[in-house]
Amino acid sequence: MATIARRSVLSALPATLAAPRVLHAQGGWPQRPVRVVVPYAPGGGTDIFVRSLTEGMTQVLGQSVIVENRPGASGSIGSEYVARAEADGYVFLADTGSHIMNSYVMTSLSYQPLRDFAPVALLSRYPLLLTASTTAPFRDVPGLIAAAKAAPRTIGFGTSDAAISYAGNLFTRLAGIEMVEVPYRGAAPILNDLVAGHLPTGWNSTVAATQHLSSGRIRALGVTTTARSPLLPDVPTLAEAGVPGYDFAGWYAMVGPAALPAPIAARMHDAVVQTMSLPRVRERLAGIGADLGVLGPAELAAFLREDDARWAKASREGLINRAQ
The missing domain is CATH 3.40.190.10 (Periplasmic binding protein-like II)
Structure with a gap:
């Protein structure tokens, strides 16, 4: 049985953070519950992570934050729903690296991952x-x-x-x-x-x-990474276990519809940072192996462009194939 080591993960997080405060953006946003779409089935990693986060966001935003599962087609069903949603700050998408990769492995998408979404926050690697x-x-x-x-x-x-x-x-x-x-x-x-x-x-x-x-x-x-997980220190990396050169990591990010107002994107990012300062949330997320290095909208935009370039190169080199 793998050893679960939480102390070393928690020690990497800020020891002292500002006390959470209720945040409001333009027009008194939010004035009603906010929905976060998870494009995968309940009970998976994305769902667990997002629910752990949104429980605390309700306190920070002063409104309920509701997780809505819309699974199917490698996350593209939920992504399409958010891409077409009204950009009023009440619908967001929490997705994995497949959000960018889908445009290179699926034969057709009704949206473009970089063009049709507004970056909000990189949540975790x-x-x-x-x-x-x-x-x-x-x-x-x-x-x-x-x-x-x-x-x-x-x-x-x-x-x-x-x-x-x-x-x-x-x-x-x-x-x-x-x-x-x-x-x-x-x-x-x-x-x-x-x-x-x-x-x-x-x-x-x-x-x-x-x-x-x-x-x-x-x-x-x-x-899959080149270093062992602090959460599972007795589990070798795949490279250590006999597969030289193996290195891959996943990530979670939050985005909104493309026309999402920048002040709301910034406030939602602030809400994520404030929520992760709540001890119960921080401990819960660290305890399931999440790296809580949050990036803001501009930094996430650059991160997504880099990820897009990575998959474009992998596609050209035949390392990934489109679904039939």
Whole structure:
């Protein structure tokens, strides 16, 4: 069972932050509940993270902040909904790296990720995990690679969005093995099938997998970043475990419709920062492996442009493929 170490994650956060205050922007915004759309199924990493955050945002904004799940099509259904929503500051999108990547892996999108959304805040970066069912015959990465080489295309791996899919397929390419990708509508169904023994391996965020790891219901075989996660110090990186050159990290960000007024975007970013200063929220998010380095609207815009350039290059080089 993986060791969950929370103290070292928490120690990386600011020790003292300003007391939260109720924030208001132009026109007394917000004057009614604010909705945050999560484009994945309930119970996954994005859903867990956003619900942990929005519980505290209600106190900071002085209005209810409601999470609305709109899953499907690697997050594009919920994204399209927000892109077409009224830009009045009452509908936002919280998404993963698939938000940008989808334009390179899906045959058609009705929106453009950079053009049709207003950046608000980068919420978190986090490592992904290669996880396995406790019923699987292998207990580590070398064992999985050996099993996959002995019986090509007999071992499945669960994925829930474009970025998670890339993580899994990058692993098979670098390890020189053939496995079968099994797409899911969210992380929660992947984890359910891992726990039940219906799926041998899956790719998850630390946020989604933590509770199952701590209870011993699944195994963590490796983390995707070049450094081990402070939350899971006994879990090797994939590079350490025998896949040289493996390096990939996920992220969560909040955006709004393209015409979102800049003062509201700035205030929503401030609300995120203020919420993360609440001890109960900070401890909850750090305890599920979230890196709470928040970026503001301008910084997030630059971050998203860099991510777009990364996937454009990967697409040109044939490292990612469009869905058929």
